[in-house]
Amino acid sequence: MTEGSEGGTGRHVVAGLAKIGMALRSRAWREGERLGLTPTQAQALGLVRARAPRPVRLSQVADDLQVTQATASDAVSALVRKGLLSKDRAPDDARAVALRLTAAGEAAADGIAEWPDFLLRSVDALDECEQAAFLRGLVKMIRDLQVRGDIPVARMCVTCRFFRPHVHDDPRAPHHCGFVDAPLGDRDLRIDCPEQEQASPGQQEAAWDRFVRNGAA
Ligand code: SF4
Known part of the structure; x- marks a missing residue:
């Protein structure tokens, strides 16, 4: 802690x-x-x-x-x-x-x-940067809870085999989704994506390391 x-x-x-x-x-x-x-x-x-x-x-x-x-x-x-x-x-x-x-x-x-x-309306009160930072923080928390077995496995980008973090120069959309073959920003990260397919443990580890290391906001 x-x-x-x-x-x-x-x-x-x-x-x-x-x-x-x-x-x-x-x-x-x-x-x-x-x-x-x-x-x-x-x-x-x-x-x-x-x-x-x-x-x-x-x-x-x-x-x-x-x-x-x-x-x-x-x-x-x-x-x-x-x-x-x-x-x-x-x-x-x-x-x-x-x-x-x-x-x-x-x-x-x-x-x-x-x-x-009713929550969505409150989230709309946040500006774009705040929403992106909030979502990124939630993704980190949910992954941590998942790794510790405290919540079920979520269908998140960060554990998806199609997710390529920080492969683009555009700071607004630095990640890539191989499923739709399009760039993703932190604001687009999914927590319950129907197309998600779990990556292998090794791929998840490598993607997470790259996601966290390059994304200090
Ligand atoms: S398929 Fe869904 S979960 Fe996987 S990277 Fe694309 S948007 Fe994220």
Whole structure:
């Protein structure tokens, strides 16, 4: 832990994140009640929506929401009963369950996707540089939590096999995405990209080293 994080600044950042977390939870409760969903059901629905059109497995719901298999199964069963999710056998594994949104589930999930919009308005209060620095800081924190096993693996640029950090001279877009074959700036870094494919551990390590070493803002 650095001196700053032991002292004031680190603790203030954690207090600020906790406040934002509380705001998100309270919003999720209120909106979930409106739709007749528990927060876990709402999160499961949002997760299936984020992965569409690919089907989602029950084990993925448990992993991503960091709940037990039994809790995930209860939430999914309730969503199936409400007609918001369909449950079939996974095409590539007859023992696994593939979850998809029904038409009603899509409409409900669209409502859920709008919940964080109240935060988006606050993020818009930051200027471009502040947004880029904030996103870069979040990426570093999420990767650290991921490495320590405190959160599930996220579909981030910095662990993607298509990510090439600091390969362009343009300081506004120094990185490159090999998937779309286009430059990326710090403001464009993705935390949940549907096209993400995990890089090998060696490639991740090398990319992270280059990303951090060249990006002292
Ligand atoms: S495919 Fe997605 S996660 Fe990977 S580098 Fe491109 S934008 Fe980032």
